[in-house]
Amino acid sequence: MDVRSFVSNTVKEVEFSGVILVKDEKNVIFEKVHSYSNRSEEILNTINTRFGIASGCKLFTAIAISQLVDKGILSIHNRLNDCLDINFPHFDKSITIHQLLTHSSGIPDYFNEEVMNDYEDLWKDKPMYLIKNLKEFLPMFQNENMMFAPGERFHYNNAGFIVLGLIIEQQTGLKFSEYIESNIFQICDMNDSGYFSLDQLPKNTALGYIDNEEEGTWRTNTYSVPIKGGADGGAFITAPDMMKLWEGLFSYKLLSEESTNLLLTPHIYEKDDEYYGYGIWISKRNNRIFKYHVMGYDPGVSFHSSYYPDSGIKIVVPSNKNYGPYKITRVIEDKLFQK
Numbered sequence: 001m002d003v004r005s006f007v008s009n010t011v012k013e014v015e016f017s018g019v020i021l022v023k024d025e026k027n028v029i030f031e032k033v034h035s036y037s038n039r040s041e042e043i044l045n046t047i048n049t050r051f052g053i054a055s056g057c058k059l060f061t062a063i064a065i066s067q068l069v070d071k072g073i074l075s076i077h078n079r080l081n082d083c084l085d086i087n088f089p090h091f092d093k094s095i096t097i098h099q100l101l102t103h104s105s106g107i108p109d110y111f112n113e114e115v116m117n118d119y120e121d122l123w124k125d126k127p128m129y130l131i132k133n134l135k136e137f138l139p140m141f142q143n144e145n146m147m148f149a150p151g152e153r154f155h156y157n158n159a160g161f162i163v164l165g166l167i168i169e170q171q172t173g174l175k176f177s178e179y180i181e182s183n184i185f186q187i188c189d190m191n192d193s194g195y196f197s198l199d200q201l202p203k204n205t206a207l208g209y210i211d212n213e214e215e216g217t218w219r220t221n222t223y224s225v226p227i228k229g230g231a232d233g234g235a236f237i238t239a240p241d242m243m244k245l246w247e248g249l250f251s252y253k254l255l256s257e258e259s260t261n262l263l264l265t266p267h268i269y270e271k272d273d274e275y276y277g278y279g280i281w282i283s284k285r286n287n288r289i290f291k292y293h294v295m296g297y298d299p300g301v302s303f304h305s306s307y308y309p310d311s312g313i314k315i316v317v318p319s320n321k322n323y324g325p326y327k328i329t330r331v332i333e334d335k336l337f338q339k
Helices: 004-014 054-070 097-101 119-124 134-140 158-172 176-185 239-250 257-263 325-336
Strands: 018-023 028-034 036-038 209-212 217-220 268-271 274-276 281-285 288-298 301-308 313-319
Touching: 004 028, 004 325, 018 239, 018 325, 054 097, 054 158, 054 176, 054 257, 054 288, 054 301, 097 158, 134 158, 158 176, 176 239, 239 301, 239 313, 288 325, 301 325, 313 325
Parallel strands: none
Antiparallel strands: 018 028, 018 313, 209 217, 268 274, 274 281, 281 288, 288 301, 301 313
């Protein structure tokens, strides 16, 4: 099946910068790389370029929590107060790990997308270069009031995953990024992935670009995102490494079968045919699970990756621009999985 002809027009339309990788259970179906990882130096992206994936790595946090459940260290029914020694004076005492994982805890978010449109605005009062660990996020939401009662509804929440990362740190004694790199990336042989500081990026890492189309100018996202990623987003991965993550998850290398199934359960309804498991979106068609997917958007970053259980096909599309992966993923889906 020739995916190339389906994708080329969309690549031109969005002026795509990044990698497109499509694979079935055994073979690469389609692989294509576009544009620059560094525009000033005219360094081209490659299949092994590292890209920021923003919230795409909430799945890593959810897997880490599930690993601690597998080990008997945690239960998804644990209350927040029972597993984290940090004071949240206005938080409901009944908040559980399950609610944090499913964006239904009701805690205040440091970036509420219903109120704010531009993630960059966060760093006008608190410089992004101060956000080097998870605790640096706490002043942005720790003393705020609840948004709604725990379990009442779905409301996408970055702060909830910061709290989950703090739980991981307390329960393991490791820095969050150290735990993920040792217990997820190494297990899956994701040797090119990590949580890198923006002022110490390794080679083969794409800079994120923010385009001002009206002026015909661009700038990097260096001052637009936290200097180092954490439990709610900001890891860097390669497209082949993300393939290894999907393969590791669905072959039970990372979790027991029971915990894997729990992570992949549609726990809460969002809208249309979209549900949410633990750190992962779940789309249905005709009352069947069509795909499991993750996505991430930051200034200068966009990312989509999906696993289709009926076929074993996986799609990974990271980009070092604000847009592109969603449209490309939809075009590939429309051709591979015609309704």
